[in-house]
Amino acid sequence: MDTAALPDDYFDVLAVDMPCCSAQTDLNALHYVEAAGFARYSFVTTDPEGELPPPPAGVQALEDLLGTDLRQVIARY
Template sequence: MSDDVLSAIPTAPHWQPEQAPERAASIVEELAPGLPNGIDVEIDITWHDALTVVDCGQNLQKIGCPQCGASIDTDWWADQLEAHYDDGFATLAVVVPCCGAATSLDALVYDWSCGFARFEIAVWNPERAWFSDEELTAIADALGHPVMQIRAHI
């Protein structure tokens, strides 16, 4: 069985809220009220101990270089994730294979969005595709920091 997960994460990978984000969680709960058969969706709020990849799973179409625009092989990306995972993502710095430019994993151009975070609000199997810009702003205002969204199919 596969799942879809719609996550809101801070735009700054290392940022975490200083206090419990109940207001943001309430907003997300209102935006994902449940399934038509009356079953509530599962909402997870997670503080990660270390920087964590929040990727789009099987939705990933391609990755682009932010410097030269060339396509980056997903196998190279997976190798980078594995190498950086071993050190707890102490750095996101990489040198891209296409043009040799120094950049970071969070600066790569993902189609569909991927990110890195130490805090995440995830809605499992939401009955919606995306949060609107206005909804993302409301979540960001409640957290006190801008957020981005990731839609994963796993």
């Protein structure tokens, strides 16, 4: 990630060569211990009573509205 990050901490290209096997992949395709993702935008909910993870029907409605697949990364601070 240090190699892919620009000086302003944004990512321009997510393509990487894996040091273990020289395979080409991208940072979104790696399997992380916890859910992770790289995005231009994020939706943040702050409802402490909200169901986590959000119900599939709600996620599907957002995907349909936006015209793209979404990746959920649940974070609690």
